[in-house]
Every structure is written in structure tokens, then in C-alpha cells.
Amino acid sequence: MSLNEQDLLDLYQDLILDHSRYPHNFYEMEKAQCQAVGHNPLCGDRLVLYVTADEQGRIKEASFQGQGCAISMASASMMTDLLKGKTAQEAEKLAAHFEQLCKNFKPDPQFEAMMNPEDNARLDALAGVKNYPARVKCAMLSWRTLQAALNPAQNQTVQTENT
């Protein structure tokens, strides 16, 4: 198998394809505490992200709706799974960590050690986009939308095409 084929199989592995075909947490949340829109106008991917936390400030529900490619859908699906039980601060750290992975920068080993192995495996699967720089924006869209949702002072529609 050529290196190319391996990269492609890494990117479109079953875990990713399953999430894109049958996305988790794919619904509109009527009384969400925070929400934001992610929209990449050049490629047309668009999603709305909803987040609600409990009294302790831990995310108890995260969901999304929208349309896009396999990568952006799988990323949003896996992200909303990962967010449950995390504080806003933890969620932000996770987003920053994921961006490092996608851009093929060395992630913080301490942070990685703190995460549970299953979450690490999920993020690693998504980070297959690092071999396809044109697609990093697809994987990042939901995460950037999360940052906007958690920081309501910011513009509530974000994109990842010119970053």
C-alpha cells in the first residue's frame, strides 16, 4: 500500500465514516444556554452548535445541526460526545489541543496524559486531516464554533477558511 492510500484510509477510517453517516447529538436544542453558528462560505459547510451546562458549570448537553462534508460532520459529532462533563475551561483547552493536532504541531504531552485513552484515540482519528491541509478547516469548523458559543461576547458566526 502506498503512503497515499494509507493517509487516505487514516482520514476516512470507519470511526470517522460512522460518525459522518450517523452523527451523534444531531438535533436542535430548544433552550440551549449558548449557541453559535459555524459557516464556511467558500465550501458551504454550515452548522449550529448548542451547549448547556449544569449548576456546577459542567456541560451536560451538547448538540448540533447542519450540513457539510464527512470530515466536518464527523468532527462535530465526536466533539459533542467529548464535551459532556467538561467545564468551559476544559472544553477550550481541548479545542486548542485539537487544533495543535490538526496542524501537525506537537501536542502538550501533559495534557494528553490527562485525557482518557478513548478520547485521545478519537481526536487522533480526526487529526488525520493533517495530511490534507486543505481539509483542516473542515475538521476545525465545529471546534471554532464551540469557542464562539462559549464566549458570547464574540461574533456568533465563525468560519475557518481564512485562518
Added chain:
Amino acid sequence: MDVLKIRKDFPILERKMRGQPLVYLDSAASAQKPRPVIEAMSRFYEQGYANIHRGVYELSMSATDLYDQGRVCVQRFINAAHEDEIIFTHGATESLNLVASSWGAANLKEGDEVVLTQLEHHANIVPWQLLQKKIPFKLRVVPIKKDGDILLQDVLEALSEKTKLVSVAHVSNAFGTILPVKDIIKAAHDRGIPVMLDGAQAIAHETVDVQALDADFYVFSGHKIYGPTGIGVLYGKRAWLQSMPPYQGGGDMIENVTFEETSFLPPPARFEAGTPHIAGVVGLTAGLNYVTSIGMQNIAVHEDKLLAYAHEKIGTIQGVRLIGTAPRKAAILSFVMEHAHPHDIGTVLESRGIAIRAGHHCAQPAMESMGLMGTARASFGLYNTFEDVDSLAEGLRAVREIFA
């Protein structure tokens, strides 16, 4: 036409992408450059470069000659009646903007209508919308058929006494539809309405004769006809151009300047303020000479064969739906696939060295009319082969294996 010999003229086709031989199917976005274009431009920069006009030395005079010869070359290529009907711009986009802001501002008033079609490229929509912020005229949009066609009948229905201009694509960049432009122009002229054609996609695929078409304005970009980026053409009938105010102000376009009053040169200089893209004109000239040496008619026949082959070969792959199947089409194959988003199709193809485009192709209203966010688009140039289509078909079967 010997395609294998032609391919040798394009150095980039020898390179690999992702370790695979490059299969370039994105000429509708921009065509690759043959050696004569690359060499003409390097030769000019190495041995012939100087600014044009008013230079009192040999280099400047010979550069001016090359620039002027370029205008004559374009004039002949599209069979314009006069040399001064050719304006050099940055590209089709700037040409459209020039007409919208100069002709539009001088000729449109409240209540007037400009007729476009639903398959226009954003470059033939947005300049008019910008002008609408200054003049409250209306845009009338001719609807698109399910197969991506535009019918003469529907254009006729959009024409009225309010219509001041029809501005339509010659060939659709999203679906490849060839519009019935000759009939549209005839019908519009019968009603005294001028017509502008956006020839960005047509120019490299068929012989364009602006006098036979009787177009009032015709625009195209150099880079889509194997020339460099940053150079384009606005053709306008002499009477129109002479009646139009300047588009930009600057050097090279004035007759006399004082702080009280400035008078302007006649066209084409009136519309070419500032130092132009001289090397771009040199490259465009080389590009037009190159396709002329092969023969536009031969190119059209070759691309028609490729398109027919691709329609059959790609259109019959399970899960593939062709978007744009109008009876008259040019060199563009737009499609969607079950279970696979256009961007994912693009990534799988890229891993096999195949370059296509995915998205709305700067024609969002056209996509919307088909109920789509975007398509995958393969497009052909004179250097493409039947084997390229076979590679695409194999690639799409791989896409299906992954996603279906």
C-alpha cells in the same frame, strides 16, 4: 490534433501530485500554461522589459510595440472590427465591473432593468448589486431549467420596455451549458437592447466571433485560455466605448490635466489607467497564438469528444448524478455522488493525483436552483486525454467504495 504532442508543450503535466502522475481536470478554474507562454514572458522580462508609452529609448518603444501588437492579436482572435474596441483589464471580473460602473452609471436610472440568468457567475451578479446601491434599477433573473439549460423563450419573457441591458454567460462555469447567445442577441437587438456576454468559459472552447455574434460587450480572462493570470479583455463596440465615462483615473488615460478640469483620451486608453500588465499582454498574445496554431475548431472537436466520453463513462457509475445535462455543453462535467460530499470526493481524487474542484463554483444562485450546496466539477482543456477520464472514473469508484 495530436494530444500527446500537445501535452509535451505543458511542462507542469510532467510533474506528480501526491506521488501520482498529475491528472489535471480543473481547466475551467484556470488552464495550465504551455512553454511558448512561459518563454515569451521570461524572454520579455529578461530582454525586452520597460514601461510603455512616452519612453524615449528603444526598449520602451519595443515594449510599446509588443503591447500594441497584443491588442491587434486579440482583435483578430475574436474578430473585432477595430483595434480600439479591445480594452485590457485584470480579467473577466474587472471587465464586468468596468461595464457595470461606467456603462451602468451612464445609462441606468430608477426603474430600469438589467436581465441576467440564474446561472451567472458571481462576477456577473455582484458588480450590478454594487451599482444598485447608487442607482435603484432592478435585476431580472431568467430561470434555469432542471437540466441546467437556459431557454430563449424564458429570456424573451424577461425582456420589456424597462430592459436596458442583457448581461449573460456565454457558457456556464457551473454546468457547462452553452447559452443560445446568438438568438438572445438577435432578440434583444430587435427590441433595441444591448447585450454583454461573459465569455470567461467560452473563450477557450470555441471560436468566438464578436461581429458574427453582434455582441455589444464581450469579456474574458487570459488565464483560462492558457495565458497568464492578471490579464483580461473587455471588447466593446466602438460607439459604446466612446460614449462611456472613464472607469478609473490615472496616468495614460488623460488628454490634459489641470486642477480645474481634466479631459480624457479616447478608448482604449481612456479605460487603461496606470501602468498595465505589459508582460501579461505578451503572455496572452503567446497563448492566443498557441491555440490559433492548433486551431480553435480542432480544440472544440477534441473537447466535445472528451465530454461525450465522460458523460457516458462517469454518468453511468452507480451513485453518480450528473448536474447539467443541457443539449449544448462545453468541457465541464459537474456531478454529485450519493453519500459523498463534493469535498470528500475531491480529497479522495487528490490522493490519486487527480485535480478537480468542489463547491459552488462562485455560482451560488445556480446551485440553489438545483437544490444543491455544491458539486464536484471536472473540466477539460486541450491537453486532456481519454485516459484522464478513465482515471477519474476509477477514482470515483474508489470514492464509492469508501463512502457507499
